Amino acid sequence: MSRSPAPIGARLAGSRVFIGLLLLCACVAVWQLVTTVGSVSSFLVPPPAAVAGVFVSVMTSGTTYSALGITMVEIVAALALAGGLALAIGVPVGWYRLTQQAYEPLLANLAAVPLVILYPVFAVVFGIGPLSKVMFGAATAFFPVVLAVVSGVAATNESLVASARSMGARGLTLLRVTAIPSALPVIVGGLRLGLTLATLAVVGGEFIAGTRGLGYLLASAGEAFETRKVYAYVLLTLLLAIVLNSAFGLLVWLSRKVEER
């Protein structure tokens, strides 16, 4: 007699998705609890259901989508700029031992500087429009990415490089078949961190001095004391970050495919 399949509940309980959802439910439950007990003012922390209601109404408004679009483009542009610059600088710096030893500590020290102190300069130079957010986001995201590129490229197995050279690889081809794929996991890690920082910088920039975007909407809602709206926008920013982060898996997968061809 064949074994009957496990009940659907048991299979679901073992899955990662279920565990993840469980945590999410727990968070919402705590949130609900905090608001119902009444120790916290519902003005400061509105109940989940109220926020959900506002979230739905916010999501039916055209302003939200144009703000979302602006912010998304700013973040992607900032990360692309940071990534491009980090590759252009990080690959040669990491490739040669001398430049790595000379510049890696310098970059690491610069990375520790809180760039937010320079935001007024960005706003003055690039205006309070989207350009200043892109530049500020790029500057913030640049350091984790360039540090990842440098350390990833520097860690390339010397014997793989010799092997590729013996097979006739030179110049950029040599980098393409050795250092880049070898450093890719580390670079992707740096880009993930860069994405987080770019999101922070862009939304923060819009929040501090902006005319458009999610950060601007957040700031406006806050200034108008519409806390439910603030939470709805926070939720939306969270979703945006999740979507952008998930796009990375696809990027890595694609780059692997291209390299192997």
Added chain:
Amino acid sequence: MAVTDPDREGWERSDAAPKPAGPRATAEGSPVTSPPQPSLRSSEVIRVEHLAVSYHRPDGGEVRAVEDVSFSVGEGEFVTLIGPSGCGKTSLLRALGGLITPAAGRIQVNGVPVRGPMPDAIAYVFQDFALFPWRTARANVEIALQLKRVPRKERRKRTLEALDMVGLGEVADRFPRELSGGMQQRLAVARALVSNCGILLLDEPFGALDEQTRLVLGVQLSQLLESAGRTIVFVTHSLQEAVFLSDRILVLSRQPCRIKETVEVPLPRPRGPEQMKSADGQRIEAELFRLLYEESLR
């Protein structure tokens, strides 16, 4: 059987050509030692003259790894470099492969001075196999042809032939980490063979393997290479391996390495497992050990 490539550039060798009589002599005999001097052979493939190689230490100092080395390798000949640990064998081999620039002296391959890697003439097998961990076994072999811009269709065909030749056809889609040490080693050999180079430089290709695997692979390699008819320069630590595989053994001195002695190995070919422990082989092995021991006392 070697794969053929009609579009191949550079040095061509004919598999039908008879093996040079000298090094492949079948006469039984005692080891012949001769003073270190470049031997002149009619079909000379590699010629090294007064080669010196230096490298820079991280602290800025310069170390002379190879000093005044001269020898030549004939077509189809199997020459082994043996010497004390860290004596500069690898530096010498890397200079032959055009991977490092000599400090002095000349290296010629097929009459052409070596100025850099010569992927059409020389294939290299590294001590740690140097397999790309992000590429499958197939892609690891194929890259040798990709870098030479061989058309995709031909590339695929030759890659599979090379994998079959070393018995890895079944695992073509596995990644190196999914293969055993012996399989990784054969994969590295397949990559070296696929490009049809006339010359193979092997840097302790069995160094990372256990005793049993290296003996089995040694026999397989010698059979494979004999059928492929390549010219081979081989670096090893194992005296037994050196005697079993070589036509000629260059015994190197301690750093900076010079050629201390040249030992001919006139054992008959093809060599099978039974030759591993032949009386003549043992005598040559003993002679090699004597030379290396003498060097270690110096």
